[in-house]
């Protein structure tokens with residue numbers, strides 16, 4: 001290989017304007033392009049919808065996600081967000097917000113690769129809505145898995161690595177998902193992972 005030049009800092013997607021440097025808030029995002037309000041330069045863009053399968057730990061996300069992965073066609077990319085999350089991402093609200101921003105950027109990249117993104121892992125609708133890059137995504141469909149208190153308690157007790165002191169907070173979180181507005185809720189209490197994955201797949205038309 002000749003030369004040792006570093007690759008350009010440009011990526012396949014520009015959130016800020018590559019022509020004049022105006023920031024992300026100055027960009028108008030349409031379905032197939034982004035236009036800078038400052039200098040009017042247009043660039044091609046793929047504004048994707050996102051399927052976000054969420055819920056409390058123990059609600060059945062990972063198990064359903066594994067089945068979902070086998071059910072969906074190759075146009076979908078299913079990402080288990082626990083696999084890309086580091087302990088340092090969950091230290092406080094600020095680090096968690098930047099983790100969600102990272103996921104948002106990942107989702108945009110998946111869409112530019114010609115695929116439909118599906119995230120499986122804990123997050124809430126407002127954590128997405130608060131993102132400065134939120135206009136770069138289309139519709140986010142949140143699918144919240146939840147179960148009964150007794151069932152969650154049973155599942156959490158099976159996780160021997162989980163500190164028992166975390167259980168009350170997780171039971172509260174599960175209750176929040178059970179009544180959360182603007183999400184499609186799926187009760188996993190008596191449902192098999194196949195049932196749950198089938199319901200999610202039906203929502204995706206896959």
Ligand SMILES: [Zn+2]
Nearest residue numbers: 017020036039
């Ligand atoms: Zn510009």
